[in-house]
Amino acid sequence: MEKIKVISPATSANLGPGYDIFGLALSEPYDTITLSRSGGGISISVKGEGANKIPTDVDKNTAGVVVREIIKDFNIKEGVKIEIEKGIRPGSGLGSSAASSAGAAFAMNELFNLNLSKLELVKYASLGESISAGFPHADNVAPAIYGGFTMVVNYNPLEVLHIPVDFEVVVALPDIEVSTKKAREILPDSISLRSMVNNVGKACGMIYSLFKKDVELFGRCMMGDSVVEPYRSQLIPGYLEVKEKIKDLVYGITISGSGPGVIIIPKEGKISRIKEVLDEVWACPVYHTKVGTGIQILERN
Incomplete structure (x- = not known):
C-alpha cells in the first residue's frame, strides 16, 4: 500500500459527570486524513476549518508527533506525507486535535501493516494529544478509535473500556x-x-x-x-x-x-x-x- 485516506470523527469528552473519563464518537463532523509513503522525512499540509491556526511543524502538530513516534519505534525507513483536511473546528470542544492524532495513528497502522491493537493505537494517539493538552490524554482519542462510548479507567497501564451504542x-x-x-x-x-x-x-x-x-x-x-x-x-x-x-x-x-x-x-x-x-x-x-x-x-x- 502506498497511500491511505481515512475519516476521523469528532468526539465529545466528559459527557457531564464523566470528566476526563467518558468519551463518545460522533458520526459528524470529521477530519479527513491522508497518509502517503514518501522518499524521506515527514511533511504536513493542512486545509479546511481553521487550517491557519494549525502548525505544520512535525513537533507541534498532533498528527506529526504520532507519525514521528511510530516511525521511530518501528524503525521505518520511509518518509510519510500527511495531508489533513479539517472538518472539525479547532478549539470547538469536539476533539479536533484528537481526530488528527487518532486518524494518523490508525492510518500509520494500516499503511505499514503494523498490526497494532486498538489500545496500542490509543497510546500513540494520546502522545499527539500531549501537544494540545500538555500531557498524553486519551478521553477523545479513545472513542475516535473504538467508536461508540468509551471509558478511560486507568493510565498506567492504559485501560480503555468500550460500549457500542446507537442514538x-x-x-x-x-x-x-x-x-x-x-x-x-x-x-x-x-x-x-x-x-x-x-x-x-x-x-x-x-x-x-x-x-x-x-x-x-x-x-x-x-x-x-x-x-x-x-x-x-x-x-x-x-x-x-x-x-x-x-x-x-x-x-x-x-x-x-x-x-x-x-x-x-x-x-x-x-x-x-x-x-x-x-x-x-x-x-x-x-x-x-x-x-x-x-x-x-x-x-x-
Missing part, C-alpha cells in the same frame, strides 16, 4: 472561543465529598443506561454534573439560557469537552424546535448526527 445527537457549536487551558484553570482544585458522591452516582447511572438502552436515563444522568459544568458554563454566554429553553425538548444537554461545543440528546420529534432555539440564542452551526463507529477507511491504494 441520535444534536451538537451546537457557538462562535465563542474557549481555550483548553482556561477551561482547566477555572475548575476547583478540590471538591466536596457530596459532589464526588453525586458525580459517581450519575456516572454509574449513565453506564447502566447504556446496557438497558435507556436514552432518557442516559441524558438525565448526563445533566447531573455538579463539579465541572457549573464553572465551565461561565465561559459560554447563552449556555444556561439555552439549557432552560430546551429542557422539555431534550433528554439531556451538557458542555462537550472544554466547550464551547454543546452536546444534546433530543427527544423524538423535537429536533426542529431545538434548532430554532439554538438559532435564536447563538445563530451557530448545528449538527444533527448520531453516535458513530469511529475512524473509517475511505481509500487505500
Whole structure:
C-alpha cells in the first residue's frame, strides 16, 4: 500500500459527570486524513476549518508527533506525507486535535501493516494529544478509535473500556472561543465529598443506561454534573439560557469537552424546535448526527 485516506470523527469528552473519563464518537463532523509513503522525512499540509491556526511543524502538530513516534519505534525507513483536511473546528470542544492524532495513528497502522491493537493505537494517539493538552490524554482519542462510548479507567497501564451504542445527537457549536487551558484553570482544585458522591452516582447511572438502552436515563444522568459544568458554563454566554429553553425538548444537554461545543440528546420529534432555539440564542452551526463507529477507511491504494 502506498497511500491511505481515512475519516476521523469528532468526539465529545466528559459527557457531564464523566470528566476526563467518558468519551463518545460522533458520526459528524470529521477530519479527513491522508497518509502517503514518501522518499524521506515527514511533511504536513493542512486545509479546511481553521487550517491557519494549525502548525505544520512535525513537533507541534498532533498528527506529526504520532507519525514521528511510530516511525521511530518501528524503525521505518520511509518518509510519510500527511495531508489533513479539517472538518472539525479547532478549539470547538469536539476533539479536533484528537481526530488528527487518532486518524494518523490508525492510518500509520494500516499503511505499514503494523498490526497494532486498538489500545496500542490509543497510546500513540494520546502522545499527539500531549501537544494540545500538555500531557498524553486519551478521553477523545479513545472513542475516535473504538467508536461508540468509551471509558478511560486507568493510565498506567492504559485501560480503555468500550460500549457500542446507537442514538441520535444534536451538537451546537457557538462562535465563542474557549481555550483548553482556561477551561482547566477555572475548575476547583478540590471538591466536596457530596459532589464526588453525586458525580459517581450519575456516572454509574449513565453506564447502566447504556446496557438497558435507556436514552432518557442516559441524558438525565448526563445533566447531573455538579463539579465541572457549573464553572465551565461561565465561559459560554447563552449556555444556561439555552439549557432552560430546551429542557422539555431534550433528554439531556451538557458542555462537550472544554466547550464551547454543546452536546444534546433530543427527544423524538423535537429536533426542529431545538434548532430554532439554538438559532435564536447563538445563530451557530448545528449538527444533527448520531453516535458513530469511529475512524473509517475511505481509500487505500
